[in-house]
Amino acid sequence: MFNSVSRCNVNIIRVIELVDSMALPGVHRDRGELRIHESLDELSTDLADYIADLSEASVKERGVFAIALSGGSLIGLMGKLCEAPYIKTVDWAKWYIFWADERVVAKNHADSNYKLAKDGLLSKVFTLTSYFLPCCPSSASCNLSTFPICVPIVPSHVHSINDSVSAEEAADEYGFVIRQLVKTRMVSVSDISDCPKFDLILLGMGSDGHVASLFPNHSVLEEKEEWVTFITDSPKPPPERITFTLPVINSASNVAVVVTGESKAEAVHLAIDDVGPDSPSLPSRMVQPTKGKLVWFLDKPAASKLKSLQFSE
Numbered sequence: 001m002f003n004s005v006s007r008c009n010v011n012i013i014r015v016i017e018l019v020d021s022m023a024l025p026g027v028h029r030d031r032g033e034l035r036i037h038e039s040l041d042e043l044s045t046d047l048a049d050y051i052a053d054l055s056e057a058s059v060k061e062r063g064v065f066a067i068a069l070s071g072g073s074l075i076g077l078m079g080k081l082c083e084a085p086y087i088k089t090v091d092w093a094k095w096y097i098f099w100a101d102e103r104v105v106a107k108n109h110a111d112s113n114y115k116l117a118k119d120g121l122l123s124k125v126f127t128l129t130s131y132f133l134p135c136c137p138s139s140a141s142c143n144l145s146t147f148p149i150c151v152p153i154v155p156s157h158v159h160s161i162n163d164s165v166s167a168e169e170a171a172d173e174y175g176f177v178i179r180q181l182v183k184t185r186m187v188s189v190s191d192i193s194d195c196p197k198f199d200l201i202l203l204g205m206g207s208d209g210h211v212a213s214l215f216p217n218h219s220v221l222e223e224k225e226e227w228v229t230f231i232t233d234s235p236k237p238p239p240e241r242i243t244f245t246l247p248v249i250n251s252a253s254n255v256a257v258v259v260t261g262e263s264k265a266e267a268v269h270l271a272i273d274d275v276g277p278d279s280p281s282l283p284s285r286m287v288q289p290t291k292g293k294l295v296w297f298l299d300k301p302a303a304s305k306l307k308s309l310q311f312s313e
Protein backbone atom coordinates (compact mmCIF):
# COMPACT_ATOMS: atom_id res chain seq x y z
CA MET A 1 0.00 0.00 0.00
CA PHE A 2 2.86 2.37 0.74
CA ASN A 3 5.56 3.40 -1.64
CA SER A 4 8.20 6.09 -1.89
CA VAL A 5 8.40 8.13 -5.05
CA SER A 6 10.65 10.85 -6.28
CA ARG A 7 8.95 13.45 -8.46
CA CYS A 8 10.57 16.56 -9.90
CA ASN A 9 13.43 16.34 -7.39
CA VAL A 10 10.95 16.22 -4.56
CA ASN A 11 11.19 13.30 -2.18
CA ILE A 12 7.74 12.48 -0.99
CA ILE A 13 6.19 9.55 0.69
CA ARG A 14 2.95 8.79 -1.03
CA VAL A 15 0.18 6.60 0.24
CA ILE A 16 -2.10 5.69 -2.59
CA GLU A 17 -5.77 4.94 -2.06
CA LEU A 18 -5.73 4.68 1.71
CA VAL A 19 -9.07 3.06 2.25
CA ASP A 20 -10.59 2.78 5.69
CA SER A 21 -11.46 -0.87 6.09
CA MET A 22 -13.68 -0.03 9.08
CA ALA A 23 -15.96 2.16 6.98
CA LEU A 24 -19.44 2.66 8.33
CA PRO A 25 -22.15 0.93 6.30
CA GLY A 26 -22.88 2.92 3.17
CA VAL A 27 -20.06 5.36 3.80
CA HIS A 28 -17.02 5.08 1.59
CA ARG A 29 -14.23 6.49 3.68
CA ASP A 30 -11.50 6.81 1.13
CA ARG A 31 -9.10 9.21 2.74
CA GLY A 32 -7.29 9.84 -0.51
CA GLU A 33 -3.64 10.18 -1.42
CA LEU A 34 -1.09 11.37 1.12
CA ARG A 35 1.94 13.37 0.02
CA ILE A 36 4.23 13.84 2.98
CA HIS A 37 7.18 16.15 2.55
CA GLU A 38 10.50 16.58 4.23
CA SER A 39 10.36 20.37 4.04
CA LEU A 40 8.00 23.23 3.24
CA ASP A 41 10.13 24.00 0.20
CA GLU A 42 9.55 20.50 -1.21
CA LEU A 43 5.87 20.68 -0.37
CA SER A 44 5.55 24.02 -2.20
CA THR A 45 7.24 22.63 -5.30
CA ASP A 46 5.03 19.55 -5.34
CA LEU A 47 1.92 21.69 -4.78
CA ALA A 48 2.86 23.99 -7.67
CA ASP A 49 3.46 20.93 -9.89
CA TYR A 50 0.13 19.44 -8.88
CA ILE A 51 -1.83 22.65 -9.57
CA ALA A 52 -0.03 23.27 -12.88
CA ASP A 53 -0.74 19.69 -14.02
CA LEU A 54 -4.44 19.94 -13.13
CA SER A 55 -4.68 23.31 -14.85
CA GLU A 56 -3.14 21.91 -18.02
CA ALA A 57 -5.42 18.85 -18.01
CA SER A 58 -8.53 20.91 -17.37
CA VAL A 59 -7.73 23.51 -20.04
CA LYS A 60 -7.12 20.69 -22.50
CA GLU A 61 -10.39 18.98 -21.64
CA ARG A 62 -12.75 21.91 -20.98
CA GLY A 63 -10.91 25.02 -22.19
CA VAL A 64 -10.93 26.55 -18.67
CA PHE A 65 -9.75 25.84 -15.14
CA ALA A 66 -12.11 26.61 -12.25
CA ILE A 67 -10.12 26.77 -9.03
CA ALA A 68 -11.26 27.71 -5.52
CA LEU A 69 -8.79 29.03 -2.94
CA SER A 70 -8.90 29.27 0.85
CA GLY A 71 -7.11 31.61 3.24
CA GLY A 72 -4.35 30.99 5.75
CA SER A 73 -0.92 29.55 5.08
CA LEU A 74 -2.08 27.93 1.82
CA ILE A 75 -1.46 31.05 -0.28
CA GLY A 76 2.17 31.35 0.83
CA LEU A 77 2.67 27.66 0.06
CA MET A 78 1.37 28.27 -3.49
CA GLY A 79 4.00 30.95 -4.04
CA LYS A 80 6.14 28.86 -6.41
CA LEU A 81 3.43 29.20 -9.04
CA CYS A 82 4.66 32.78 -9.46
CA GLU A 83 8.15 31.59 -10.26
CA ALA A 84 9.73 29.85 -13.24
CA PRO A 85 8.71 27.63 -14.87
CA TYR A 86 5.05 27.91 -13.80
CA ILE A 87 4.71 31.68 -14.24
CA LYS A 88 5.36 31.17 -17.95
CA THR A 89 3.85 27.77 -18.57
CA VAL A 90 0.51 27.98 -16.75
CA ASP A 91 -2.33 29.18 -18.98
CA TRP A 92 -3.43 31.88 -16.52
CA ALA A 93 -5.95 33.43 -18.93
CA LYS A 94 -8.03 30.26 -18.68
CA TRP A 95 -8.26 30.37 -14.89
CA TYR A 96 -11.57 31.16 -13.18
CA ILE A 97 -10.78 31.90 -9.56
CA PHE A 98 -13.12 31.51 -6.59
CA TRP A 99 -12.86 31.32 -2.82
CA ALA A 100 -13.94 28.22 -0.89
CA ASP A 101 -14.39 30.61 2.00
CA GLU A 102 -14.05 34.31 2.63
CA ARG A 103 -14.13 36.56 5.64
CA VAL A 104 -16.85 39.24 5.39
CA VAL A 105 -14.58 42.28 5.54
CA ALA A 106 -13.56 44.92 3.01
CA LYS A 107 -11.40 43.63 0.18
CA ASN A 108 -8.52 45.81 1.32
CA HIS A 109 -8.78 44.62 4.95
CA ALA A 110 -5.87 42.64 6.36
CA ASP A 111 -8.26 39.74 7.15
CA SER A 112 -9.57 39.43 3.57
CA ASN A 113 -8.74 36.16 1.84
CA TYR A 114 -9.08 37.99 -1.48
CA LYS A 115 -6.41 40.48 -0.38
CA LEU A 116 -4.19 37.65 0.82
CA ALA A 117 -4.39 35.90 -2.55
CA LYS A 118 -4.13 39.15 -4.51
CA ASP A 119 -1.00 40.32 -2.71
CA GLY A 120 0.63 36.89 -2.46
CA LEU A 121 -0.29 35.44 -5.83
CA LEU A 122 -2.68 37.15 -8.23
CA SER A 123 -0.94 40.53 -8.42
CA LYS A 124 2.23 38.75 -9.51
CA VAL A 125 0.33 37.05 -12.32
CA PHE A 126 -1.76 40.14 -13.18
CA THR A 127 1.49 41.83 -14.19
CA LEU A 128 2.29 39.16 -16.76
CA THR A 129 1.37 41.55 -19.58
CA SER A 130 4.42 43.68 -19.05
CA TYR A 131 6.49 40.62 -18.19
CA PHE A 132 5.71 39.06 -21.55
CA LEU A 133 5.27 42.19 -23.66
CA PRO A 134 8.45 41.69 -25.68
CA CYS A 135 7.24 38.27 -26.81
CA CYS A 136 3.55 38.92 -27.46
CA PRO A 137 2.22 38.11 -30.96
CA SER A 138 1.99 41.79 -31.84
CA SER A 139 5.68 42.12 -31.19
CA ALA A 140 8.21 41.42 -33.93
CA SER A 141 10.40 39.64 -31.40
CA CYS A 142 7.66 37.21 -30.39
CA ASN A 143 8.94 33.69 -30.01
CA LEU A 144 5.91 31.56 -29.26
CA SER A 145 7.88 28.36 -29.04
CA THR A 146 9.79 29.80 -26.09
CA PHE A 147 6.93 31.77 -24.55
CA PRO A 148 3.61 30.09 -25.37
CA ILE A 149 1.65 32.15 -22.83
CA CYS A 150 1.35 35.88 -23.27
CA VAL A 151 -1.86 36.57 -21.38
CA PRO A 152 -2.23 37.14 -17.64
CA ILE A 153 -5.15 36.29 -15.36
CA VAL A 154 -8.26 38.03 -16.66
CA PRO A 155 -9.62 40.32 -13.89
CA SER A 156 -13.23 39.43 -14.76
CA HIS A 157 -12.42 35.78 -14.10
CA VAL A 158 -11.58 36.57 -10.47
CA HIS A 159 -14.77 35.98 -8.48
CA SER A 160 -14.41 37.54 -5.07
CA ILE A 161 -17.41 38.25 -2.81
CA ASN A 162 -19.32 41.52 -2.63
CA ASP A 163 -17.76 43.21 0.40
CA SER A 164 -20.40 45.93 0.75
CA VAL A 165 -23.33 43.78 1.87
CA SER A 166 -24.18 41.54 4.83
CA ALA A 167 -22.76 38.02 5.18
CA GLU A 168 -26.12 36.54 4.19
CA GLU A 169 -26.43 38.70 1.07
CA ALA A 170 -22.80 38.09 0.11
CA ALA A 171 -23.36 34.31 0.34
CA ASP A 172 -26.56 34.55 -1.75
CA GLU A 173 -24.86 36.68 -4.39
CA TYR A 174 -21.86 34.40 -4.54
CA GLY A 175 -24.11 31.37 -4.98
CA PHE A 176 -25.93 33.21 -7.79
CA VAL A 177 -22.67 34.08 -9.56
CA ILE A 178 -21.57 30.46 -9.41
CA ARG A 179 -24.98 29.35 -10.72
CA GLN A 180 -24.55 31.59 -13.80
CA LEU A 181 -21.09 30.18 -14.44
CA VAL A 182 -22.40 26.63 -14.09
CA LYS A 183 -25.05 27.45 -16.73
CA THR A 184 -22.35 28.46 -19.19
CA ARG A 185 -20.17 25.56 -18.00
CA MET A 186 -17.27 27.82 -17.06
CA VAL A 187 -17.75 25.78 -13.90
CA SER A 188 -18.65 22.19 -14.64
CA VAL A 189 -21.63 20.44 -13.06
CA SER A 190 -21.76 17.22 -11.07
CA ASP A 191 -23.40 14.37 -12.94
CA ILE A 192 -24.97 13.00 -9.76
CA SER A 193 -26.35 16.21 -8.25
CA ASP A 194 -26.89 19.74 -9.53
CA CYS A 195 -23.81 20.91 -7.61
CA PRO A 196 -20.97 22.78 -9.27
CA LYS A 197 -17.97 20.58 -10.00
CA PHE A 198 -14.90 22.74 -9.50
CA ASP A 199 -11.78 21.47 -11.21
CA LEU A 200 -9.85 22.02 -7.98
CA ILE A 201 -10.76 23.16 -4.47
CA LEU A 202 -7.77 23.99 -2.26
CA LEU A 203 -8.30 23.83 1.49
CA GLY A 204 -6.21 24.47 4.58
CA MET A 205 -7.08 22.92 7.94
CA GLY A 206 -7.10 24.43 11.42
CA SER A 207 -5.88 22.54 14.50
CA ASP A 208 -9.55 22.06 15.42
CA GLY A 209 -10.08 20.24 12.10
CA HIS A 210 -12.02 23.02 10.36
CA VAL A 211 -11.77 23.44 6.60
CA ALA A 212 -12.97 26.46 4.62
CA SER A 213 -15.29 28.09 7.22
CA LEU A 214 -16.86 24.78 8.24
CA PHE A 215 -16.17 24.51 11.95
CA PRO A 216 -16.63 21.48 14.26
CA ASN A 217 -20.10 21.05 15.76
CA HIS A 218 -21.50 23.97 13.75
CA SER A 219 -24.92 23.68 12.13
CA VAL A 220 -23.30 24.81 8.87
CA LEU A 221 -22.05 21.23 8.50
CA GLU A 222 -25.66 20.11 8.00
CA GLU A 223 -26.33 22.44 5.05
CA LYS A 224 -27.42 20.30 2.13
CA GLU A 225 -29.34 22.72 -0.11
CA GLU A 226 -27.22 25.84 -0.49
CA TRP A 227 -23.94 25.89 -2.42
CA VAL A 228 -22.63 28.85 -0.45
CA THR A 229 -23.71 29.74 3.06
CA PHE A 230 -22.69 32.15 5.81
CA ILE A 231 -21.84 32.14 9.49
CA THR A 232 -21.69 35.03 11.96
CA ASP A 233 -20.12 33.17 14.88
CA SER A 234 -16.82 31.83 13.57
CA PRO A 235 -14.64 30.62 16.45
CA LYS A 236 -11.65 31.84 14.42
CA PRO A 237 -11.86 35.61 13.90
CA PRO A 238 -13.28 37.42 12.10
CA PRO A 239 -16.73 36.07 13.07
CA GLU A 240 -18.60 36.72 9.80
CA ARG A 241 -17.71 34.46 6.90
CA ILE A 242 -19.13 32.86 3.80
CA THR A 243 -18.23 29.32 2.87
CA PHE A 244 -18.74 26.59 0.30
CA THR A 245 -20.89 23.86 1.81
CA LEU A 246 -19.84 20.20 2.10
CA PRO A 247 -21.94 19.10 -0.92
CA VAL A 248 -20.03 21.57 -3.11
CA ILE A 249 -16.62 20.58 -1.73
CA ASN A 250 -17.45 16.90 -2.16
CA SER A 251 -18.64 17.41 -5.76
CA ALA A 252 -15.29 18.80 -6.94
CA SER A 253 -13.14 16.89 -9.42
CA ASN A 254 -10.14 17.43 -7.16
CA VAL A 255 -9.79 18.52 -3.55
CA ALA A 256 -6.39 19.18 -1.98
CA VAL A 257 -5.97 19.75 1.76
CA VAL A 258 -2.68 21.44 2.59
CA VAL A 259 -1.62 21.12 6.22
CA THR A 260 1.71 21.91 7.87
CA GLY A 261 3.10 22.09 11.39
CA GLU A 262 3.00 19.96 14.51
CA SER A 263 0.04 21.84 15.99
CA LYS A 264 -2.13 20.19 13.31
CA ALA A 265 -0.81 16.63 13.88
CA GLU A 266 -3.66 15.47 16.14
CA ALA A 267 -6.31 16.84 13.75
CA VAL A 268 -4.53 15.17 10.80
CA HIS A 269 -4.63 11.87 12.70
CA LEU A 270 -8.33 12.27 13.48
CA ALA A 271 -9.12 13.31 9.91
CA ILE A 272 -7.28 10.46 8.20
CA ASP A 273 -6.69 7.47 10.48
CA ASP A 274 -9.28 4.90 11.39
CA VAL A 275 -10.20 6.09 14.86
CA GLY A 276 -13.13 3.71 15.26
CA PRO A 277 -16.79 4.40 15.96
CA ASP A 278 -15.98 7.28 18.29
CA SER A 279 -14.51 9.20 15.38
CA PRO A 280 -15.34 12.85 16.03
CA SER A 281 -17.35 14.60 13.34
CA LEU A 282 -14.37 16.61 12.20
CA PRO A 283 -15.12 18.81 9.18
CA SER A 284 -11.86 17.71 7.54
CA ARG A 285 -12.95 14.08 7.89
CA MET A 286 -16.19 14.95 6.11
CA VAL A 287 -14.21 15.97 3.05
CA GLN A 288 -14.93 12.90 0.95
CA PRO A 289 -15.24 13.74 -2.76
CA THR A 290 -17.98 11.53 -4.16
CA LYS A 291 -16.29 10.94 -7.50
CA GLY A 292 -13.35 13.32 -7.35
CA LYS A 293 -9.84 12.81 -6.08
CA LEU A 294 -8.65 13.86 -2.62
CA VAL A 295 -4.98 14.63 -1.98
CA TRP A 296 -3.40 15.62 1.35
CA PHE A 297 -0.24 17.73 1.19
CA LEU A 298 1.47 17.37 4.58
CA ASP A 299 4.85 18.11 6.05
CA LYS A 300 6.38 15.58 8.42
CA PRO A 301 5.42 17.41 11.65
CA ALA A 302 1.76 17.52 10.53
CA ALA A 303 1.93 13.81 9.62
CA SER A 304 3.75 12.81 12.81
CA LYS A 305 0.69 11.30 14.56
CA LEU A 306 -0.61 9.32 11.59
CA LYS A 307 -1.08 5.70 12.67
CA SER A 308 -1.82 4.41 9.20
CA LEU A 309 1.54 5.45 7.91
CA GLN A 310 4.64 3.33 7.82
CA PHE A 311 7.50 5.39 6.50
CA SER A 312 9.28 3.40 3.83
CA GLU A 313 12.33 5.53 3.16
Ligand SMILES: O=C(O)[C@H](O)[C@@H](O)[C@H](O)[C@H](O)COP(=O)(O)O
Pocket (backbone or CB within 6 Å): 070, 071, 072, 073, 074, 101, 102, 103, 113, 203, 204, 205, 206, 210, 211, 212, 213, 236
Ligand atom coordinates in the same frame (compact mmCIF):
# COMPACT_ATOMS: atom_id res chain seq x y z
O1 LIG B 1 -10.18 31.92 5.89
C1 LIG B 1 -9.77 31.04 6.60
O2 LIG B 1 -9.65 31.19 7.83
C2 LIG B 1 -9.33 29.78 5.95
O3 LIG B 1 -9.84 29.52 4.72
C3 LIG B 1 -9.25 28.59 6.86
O4 LIG B 1 -10.07 27.50 6.56
C4 LIG B 1 -7.79 28.19 6.81
O5 LIG B 1 -7.51 27.54 5.59
C5 LIG B 1 -7.43 27.32 7.97
O6 LIG B 1 -7.75 27.99 9.16
C6 LIG B 1 -5.97 26.97 8.00
O7 LIG B 1 -5.23 28.14 8.12
P1 LIG B 1 -3.67 28.06 8.39
O8 LIG B 1 -3.10 27.22 7.30
O9 LIG B 1 -3.18 29.47 8.35
O10 LIG B 1 -3.53 27.43 9.74
